[in-house]
Every structure is written in structure tokens, then in C-alpha cells.
């Protein structure tokens with residue numbers, strides 16, 4: 314009989330904290346390092362120029378320096394309520410919206426684009 318240790322022992326730290334980037338146990342409610350509420354995160358992905366977090370009321374950008382490099386520490390939080398003219402641009406995987414009268418454009422990887430679109434439609438804040 315072969316013992317399967319992989320599934321029995323050890324805690325995996327796969328739940329990445331969007332705020333500080335630390336890996337947390339899958340069942341963590343709050344980040345073990347910065348105490349961010351991990352339950353509020355609806356979606357989190359890493360893209361080329363930014364990491365993006367989506368909660369039920371905010372779209373949050375964690376800006377990176379350059380292509381696939383570290384974060385700059387610059388964080389922008391957009392309230393979904395105040396986002397206007399939300400568009401998912403076919404066939405290009407671009408996500409755009411107006412905020413305080415200014416147009417914001419996010420060029421995303423295809424898989425991230427699809428996840429974001431799916432969840433934004435679920436949250437119910439975009440017009441086709």
C-alpha cells in the first residue's frame with residue numbers, strides 16, 4: 314500500500330493575498346501577514362503590467378514597474394458604483410471604463426479578461 318502523504322499532511326499556501334502578495338492557507342479568512350480580509354476578494358489575477366483584484370464593490374489595480382516585474386507600491390482603487398461606460402472590447406482583450414470623467418484602459422491577458430468579464434457581468438455592472 315502506498316501512503317499518499319501529499320493530501321494528508323502539510324498545509325498549502327495557495328491563497329495569494331492581493332494586498333501584500335503573501336501565500337496563505339486555503340482556509341484563511343484574513344491574511345497572516347497584513348490581516349487583509351481575504352473573503353472579500355471575488356477575483357485576483359496577475360497580469361503583465363498590474364495585478365488586479367475585484368471585490369463586490371471595488372476594482373483594484375496594483376501597478377507593476379515593467380513587464381512581469383515587481384509591484385511599484387502604487388495602488389488604485391475604483392469604486393464599481395462610480396465606473397461608467399464599462400466596455401469589454403472585442404476582439405481585443407481590453408477592459409475600459411470612465412471614472413471621474415477620465416477613460417481608463419486595461420489591456421489584459423485573454424484568460425484574465427474572460428474571468429473579469431464573467432464576474433463583472435455577474436456583479437451586474439456593465440452594459441454590452
Ligand SMILES: [Zn+2]
Pocket residue numbers: 330331332333334335344345346347348349
Ligand atoms: Zn496580506
